[in-house]
Amino acid sequence: MADDSLIIYEEEINQIDSLISKMLKGAEAKCALLVDKDGHLITRQGFTHSLDTTALAALLAGSFASTKEIARLVGEPEFSVLFHQGKKDHIHMSLVGDRSILVVIFDDRTTIGMVRLYAKETAIELGKIFEKIKEQSFDKSKAGITNDFASQAEDKLDDIFQD
Amino acid sequence: MVSINYSSREVCCKIVYYGPGLSGKTTNLLYVHSKVPSDTRGKMISLATEADRTLYFDFLPINIGTINGFAAKFQLYTVPGQVYYNATRKLVLRGVDGVVFVADSQPDKMEENIESLINLEENLREYGYDISDLPMVIQYNKRDLPGVLPIETLNAKLNTRGLPHFGASATLGNGVFDTLKLIIKLVLEKAKRSASDRAQPSVNLAPGSAAEPATPAPPATPAPQVASTDEPEPEPEPMAPYPEPAPEESVPAAPSTVDPVTSEVKDDDTGRLPGRATQPVSVGVGAPSAEATSTDPEPTTYRPYPGSEEGPQDFEKKVSSANFTPKKMEEPDDDDSVSNRIRSSSGGDADVSRPAMAPSLKKRGDNKKRGFIKRLFGIK
Numbered sequence: 001m002a003d004d005s006l007i008i009y010e011e012e013i014n015q016i017d018s019l020i021s022k023m024l025k026g027a028e029a030k031c032a033l034l035v036d037k038d039g040h041l042i043t044r045q046g047f048t049h050s051l052d053t054t055a056l057a058a059l060l061a062g063s064f065a066s067t068k069e070i071a072r073l074v075g076e077p078e079f080s081v082l083f084h085q086g087k088k089d090h091i092h093m094s095l096v097g098d099r100s101i102l103v104v105i106f107d108d109r110t111t112i113g114m115v116r117l118y119a120k121e122t123a124i125e126l127g128k129i130f131e132k133i134k135e136q137s138f139d140k141s142k143a144g145i146t147n148d149f150a151s152q153a154e155d156k157l158d159d160i161f162q163d
Numbered sequence: 164m165v166s167i168n169y170s171s172r173e174v175c176c177k178i179v180y181y182g183p184g185l186s187g188k189t190t191n192l193l194y195v196h197s198k199v200p201s202d203t204r205g206k207m208i209s210l211a212t213e214a215d216r217t218l219y220f221d222f223l224p225i226n227i228g229t230i231n232g233f234a235a236k237f238q239l240y241t242v243p244g245q246v247y248y249n250a251t252r253k254l255v256l257r258g259v260d261g262v263v264f265v266a267d268s269q270p271d272k273m274e275e276n277i278e279s280l281i282n283l284e285e286n287l288r289e290y291g292y293d294i295s296d297l298p299m300v301i302q303y304n305k306r307d308l309p310g311v312l313p314i315e316t317l318n319a320k321l322n323t324r325g326l327p328h329f330g331a332s333a334t335l336g337n338g339v340f341d342t343l344k345l346i347i348k349l350v351l352e353k354a355k356r357s358a359s360d361r362a363q364p365s366v367n368l369a370p371g372s373a374a375e376p377a378t379p380a381p382p383a384t385p386a387p388q389v390a391s392t393d394e395p396e397p398e399p400e401p402m403a404p405y406p407e408p409a410p411e412e413s414v415p416a417a418p419s420t421v422d423p424v425t426s427e428v429k430d431d432d433t434g435r436l437p438g439r440a441t442q443p444v445s446v447g448v449g450a451p452s453a454e455a456t457s458t459d460p461e462p463t464t465y466r467p468y469p470g471s472e473e474g475p476q477d478f479e480k481k482v483s484s485a486n487f488t489p490k491k492m493e494e495p496d497d498d499d500s501v502s503n504r505i506r507s508s509s510g511g512d513a514d515v516s517r518p519a520m521a522p523s524l525k526k527r528g529d530n531k532k533r534g535f536i537k538r539l540f541g542i543k
Contacts, residue, residue, distance in 0.1 A: 005357065006166045013170035038258025039222075039238060040166040040175045054224045055208050058238060062210075062219060065254040150351035152230045157347060160203050160227055161195075161340035 006036055006099070012133055013043055019125050020045040020102075027118035029106035030089070034126070035060050037099050046105075056103075064093060064101050083112065092116060096123045097130040164258050165354040167233075175236045176350045177258055178343075181283050182265035183275035184216070184244030187304040190333035191265060192223045192239055195343060198336065199225065217243040220255045227347070237347060244279065253286045261298040261350040262287075263342055266321055268303045268311035268330075276321055298349035300327050302342045307332040 008016075020032045024046050031046030033053060039061035041053050064082060071079045082093040092104045092115045102123050104115050166175040180188040189209065196207045205224035212218050221241040226234060240259075242252040264283065266276045287294050303317050314330055322328055327345055331338025 005164045005354070008166075008168050008170065010170040013168070036166060036258070038164065038166070038177055039240075040177075040258075042166075042168070043170070052206055054205050054236075054238075055222065058222045058224075058240075059208065059210075062254065065257060066219070066251065069250050069254065149231055149233075149355055150348055153227060153235055153351050154344070154348055156227050156230065156235075157344045160199060161344055162198075 006040070006042075006133075008042065008133060012129055015129055016043055016126060017045055019122055019129075023104070023118045023122040027104065027106065027115045028110040029104045029115055029118075031105050033057060033060070033103040033105075034096070035101045035103055037061055037064065037101060042100060051105075060091075060093060060101060060103050064095075081116070092119055094119045094123050097127040100126070100130060102126065165260055165350070165357075171234075172232055173234045173236055174230075174354070175238065176260040176347075176354065177238050177240065178261045178263065178346055178350065179256055179259045180239065180241040180263045180265055181252075181256075181279065182242075182244055182304075183267060183272065183279040184246075186244060186265045186267040186272070186276075186279075187331075187333040188241040188244065188265045189217055189221050191263070191302070191304075191331075191339050191342070192221050192241055194333055194336045194339045195225070195239065196223055198340075203227065216245070217241055218248075219243065219251050235351070237350075239343075246278070246282075249282065249286075252282075253289065256283075256286050256290060259287075259292075259297070260354070261300075261346045263346050264299065264301045264321075265304050265333075266301060266317060268305045268317060269308060270310065270312050273312070273317075273320060276317075280321060295324070296353075298346060298353050300329070300342050300346045300349065302329050302331045302338060304331050304333050306330040306337065307335055 016034060020034065020043070023029070024032055029046065031044065031048045031051070033044045033048070033056065034042040035057040036042055039058040041057035044053050067082055068078050071077065078095065080095040082091075084091040084093075089105055089107050090112065092106065092112065094102050094104075094116075096102045102119055104119050106115050164177075167173070168175070180191055182188050189211075192207060196204060203226055205226070208222040210217065210219035210221070220243070221239075223239040225237045225239060227237065228235065240255050242248075242255045244252075262283065264280060266272075266280075284294055287297065301322050303314055305311060314328070318328060327349075329338040329342045329345070331342060333339055
């Protein structure tokens with residue numbers, strides 16, 4: 001697990017995005033985030049402009065992780081679906097594959113049933129894409145962090161972190 | 164684990180500040196938050212108790228800018244230090260790329276430091292990490308307090324592996340940035356190492372080519388053989404529950420849910436409208452039937468006008484030509500008005516061209532009149 005970096009390329013993100021936007025239209029939800037279990041945001045669709053998606057991703061992943069621990073304590077391997085109900089907005093979280101979480105934020109224009117239905121179907125499709133990513137990432141991981149990446153970062157760090 | 168997103172061109176790393184309770188992990192983050200320019204950092208989130216003790220974690224995202232065309236983002240987490248929060252502490256460690264161990268330099272805290280370090284190793288091992296391979300920096304905090312242990316003593320007890328270490332005072336900010344800079348550097352070096360390890364055959368990407376385009380589509384980063392495997396299915400297989408045949412044009416979503424401000428969905432919206440207007444038949448496959456019937460009157464939904472012998476086509480023609488004058492209304496125009504008609508019917512002369520309702524009306528009128536006369540004259 002320690003060396004299991006998540007590397008996603010553009011074509012896969014496009015596939016993921018189109019699946020998620022289809023789901024949003026079908027379920028008439030507000031927005032959706034795809035979050036890594038580690039708290040990294042993978043992608044987002046819909047009306048997310050007013051949201052701090054980075055923090056949201058970290059908190060949602062934390063929420064999901066703590067729920068997993070609760071599940072373990074009551075003798076379940078994992079709760080695959082999580083639902084937070086609010087006054088106006090609600091959040092539906094469902095597990096995608098073994099390391100991602102599909103988060104759908106919706107309001108009263110739709111119903112939990114619709115969201116659950118579409119999220120379930122989408123999670124299956126996304127799971128297939130992630131399986132493919134897992135198989136391919138070994139061949140593909142040739143670029144991105146190049147040799148001088150760390151040294152270039154160091155210069156930036158000196159600029160940013162000044163007492 | 165480092166998350167590399169080639170679509171948004173981001174490299175995302177997770178750094179966790181670990182250590183015993185009250186050793187200054189949150190203070191480290193608070194100092195970073197207060198000193199780093201606001202465009203570099205995100206909002207700091209603290210899941211703390213009423214007494215400001217970390218309950219779950221603190222979270223501070225930092226974006227150090229674009230390096231080689233990739234936005235380098237770091238997520239700084241702290242863990243709750245108290246022993247009994249081990250369950251949540253372990254959760255935060257999930258997917259960690261680098262650890263800063265914040266030790267308390269006070270003599271009476273040494274035991275807690277050791278305990279926390281052992282706990283860290285246990286938790287990492289449970290996640291399957293190779294501890295010797297994980298970037299880690301030790302920070303001996305609270306150096307400003309009187310009577311703290313010398314660094315050599317601390318090193319001897321806590322740093323048996325010879326990790327890089329710093330003396331620090333998180334409240335004053337001494338050593339905070341040094342620690343952070345070093346752990347970021349170590350994490351990036353490790354990420355580079357693991358990336359190049361896995362790409363043994365050829366590390367042939369020119370860094371310049373990646374650095375230039377920054378925002379548009381990435382250069383030919385995906386290997387050609389992989390691209391060819393992905394190519395055949397840009398739309399893999401249409402999902403069962405979605406009825407629309409074409410994703411953009413025939414979406415039956417209500418327009419009221421579309422916020423015109425947002426560009427993402429506005430594109431879809433404008434793409435959808437012409438499709439609906441020009442091709443109502445194709446929409447009919449997935450769209451609700453009400454829409455189809457409202458736009459074009461199909462023969463199946465047509466109900467003949469009562470009493471008219473005209474077919475649907477004639478009816479349609481008449482409606483569209485905007486001079487709709489039904490036959491039925493023209494016929495009684497021979498009489499002057501409705502009142503005229505009633506007067507004539509009450510007069511008793513039967514008219515052949517009178518509608519079917521007229522005789523009964525006449526009869527009823529006669530009966531009424533007769534009853535009234537009878538009552539007037541007391542006839543039974």
